[in-house]
Amino acid sequence: MKKLLLPALLAAMLAACGTTGTTDQTGASVEDRGGAGVTTVTTPAVSGTGLSALTDPNNILSKRSVFFDFDQFVIKPEFRPLIEAHARFLVQNPQLKILIQGNTDERGSREYNLALGQKRADAVRQALTLLGAAESQIESVSLGEEKPRSTDRTEEGFAQNRRSDILYTGEY
Amino acid sequence: MITTLRLSSLRFLRLAIAGLLAACALAAHAQLSIEITGAGATRFPVAIPIFESESALPRGITDVVRADLERSGLFSLVDIGPVALPESVVPDLAGYRSRGADAILTGSVVPLSDGRFEVRFRLFDTQKQVELGAQALRMAPQQNRATAHRIADFVYEKLTGQPGYFSTRIAYVVKSGPRYELQIADADGANAQAALVSREPIISPAWSPDGQRLAYVSFEAKKPVVYIHTLVTGQRQVVANFKGSNSAPAWSPDGRQLAVVLTKDGLSQLYLINADGSGVRRTATSAGIDTEPAFSPDGQWIYFTSDRGGSPQIYRIPVSGGTAQRVTFEGSYNVTPRPAPDGRTLAFITRQEGGFRVAVLDLASRQTMILTDSARDESPSFAPNGRMILYASESGGRGVLAAVSADGRVRQRLSIEAADVREPAWGPLPRR
Secondary structure: OEEEOOOOOOHHHHHHOOOOOOOOOOOEEOOOOOOOOOOOEEOOOOOOOOOHHHOOOOOHHHOOEEEOOOOOOOOOHHHHHHHHHHHHHHHHOOOOOEEEEEEOOOOOOHHHHHHHHHHHHHHHHHHHHHOOOOHHHEEEEEEEOOOOOOOOOOHHHHHHHOEEEEEEOOOO | OOOOOOOOHHHHHHHHHHHHHHHHOOOOOOOOEEEEEEOOOOOEEEEOOOOEOHHHOOOOOHHHHHHHHHHOOOEEEOOOOOOOOOOOOOOOHHHHHHOOOOEEEEEEEEEOOOOOEEEEEEEEEOOOOEEEEEEEEEEOHHHHHHHHHHHHHHHHHHHHOOOOOOOOEEEEEEEEOOEEEEEEEEOOOOOOEEEEEEOOOEEEEEEOOOOOEEEEEEOOOOOOEEEEEEOOOOOEEEEEOOOOOEEEEEEOOOOOEEEEEEOOOOOOEEEEEEOOOOOOEEOOOOOOOEEEEEEOOOOOEEEEEEOOOOOOEEEEEEOOOOOOEEOOOOOOOEEEEEEOOOOOEEEEEEEEOOEEEEEEEEOOOOOEEEOOOOOEOEEEEEOOOOOEEEEEEEEOOEEEEEEEEOOOOOEEEEEOOOOEEEEEEEOOOOOO
């Protein structure tokens, strides 16, 4: 078994790295390839402040996660009180908006899991709108398998990741 | 780290040089190291003596050429000692033939008056005793790797009849702790640079056909949004940020439009959108999930994953609209279709015995060949000559990149120490 370690070179060399047209004996230049340089971009941090009414641990509104069974997208009865409380809060506070993020466990294709996570987010959105929350208050999106709450590869770990989270304006 | 015990002195030297360079490269990113885990059954024996006067360069060329060809799994290097053979002299072809080399590459490095160098090289067939071709390339001293990749491409094409891929680049995502980096590296893992650094995930990078831009999905806005990123300038443009999720960008072969997956109208469905973000229109409609679009190389079809039939399977639909045709029938999980550059085969991921593996489907004969036996393979991506497939895998609990030849014989693993590597995308051939 062979291992070849090929070194990263200096940034100065990167800028000059390039190729050009084929030649014969006249000798063509190895020119800079247009796309050889890469400029690094750093995304800005998202700063968010929670709404204190929504973070009181004694208030059911502080509960934000709805968990799903394997390959399932229906809301289990134990999460009805949570859904009802948030629907009521949205109806009472029509200026508030929420983002629902659906999640999956890590098994399988990332993009297909993104689509499965969307179904979990949509399930919560539909339950909230049936209870009177306005469509305009809610955006349902998916994080797929990208933001696991648990990295344990156990049934318990996977179950933690099959969920939808509710975030209020300012929290995202 | 590297085991040096079984290495030849030549390779040890190469590693020592690599180590020195890595130590010098203070600003460089964590290095992709490439491990060859399987080679072709019959490899073409080629002798590549060290280029004459190579020591005039700050860093060599010959070893990079050798490493490229050896890594392809199609060639074996015949060791003929440390003697340089000038490009201007026809070598003793019969003599090298008797030492086991079917071809020999000779080269010379000639300094120019402007501080640059001309690298002249010739390739000979020792069996037919004929010259297969010669070239000269002019380079600045620090362009040793780019020049070497060009030479390796030349040898590869002359001896296999297919274009080489050593001058191409790859994109991939590195996750280290909470940090995500979209990196671009040469096909041999060298010259890694971050195009995007983020605290949120980045997935599904896709090269524009001209190799200048990448489309990808970033979660920096706490939801999936599709961006197009021009690599040289770092300029980024939002292409799809509709209500809901925006994902799975795929370039049309002419680079003018992308297929994307949007949820603005409900379930994940396929849309076409112009590369400037205008003109969004739905291209397929189903009562299930449609995702992971990929254009056929002729631009006529979009292959995609759909669970409209109950389980995720691969379908295709005419770009101009029409009825979707099911493409995969065996098994309960077939996803991520990626057509080969010649359009004849399709790489995809299939679940088999609980593992996710890279498979190739011959679209004419409908024969499927499973190429890997690992547990968690994802995101296959063809080399531009169709010979190799780069994909994401797992080794020792970490994400690694791996490559397998389209016939399943040649295998490589590309990993970065202490980081997760995923979501590879092999870039196009550079325009010349």
